[in-house]
Amino acid sequence: MEPRRTHSPESVRRKRIEAGLKQKELALRAGISRPHMSSIEHGRVSPSPPVLRRLANELGCEVADLMPETVAA
DSSP, X not given: OOOOOSSOHHHHHHXXXXXXXXXXXXXXXXXXXXXXXXXXXXXXXXXXXXXXXXXXXXXXXXXXXXXXXXXXX
16 A cells, blocks of 8 residues: 655646756755755655645645645545
8 A cells, every 4th residue: 555645746746847947946945955855756755744835835836736636435
């Protein structure tokens, strides 16, 4: 069973690319390291709620846009 994620790595990466930002640029703006940003985008770590909020602010989107889609049971 895959661990439950607090974010969608694919959405974070897609939004970053749409914003025209490199990982290093977004990481600096969000106050995290570039390796941490990479780990978030690859799904190796989940960002804390404050980091997720800062990422959303820097990407000009809502936190919900960076969350996994829910599947109805």
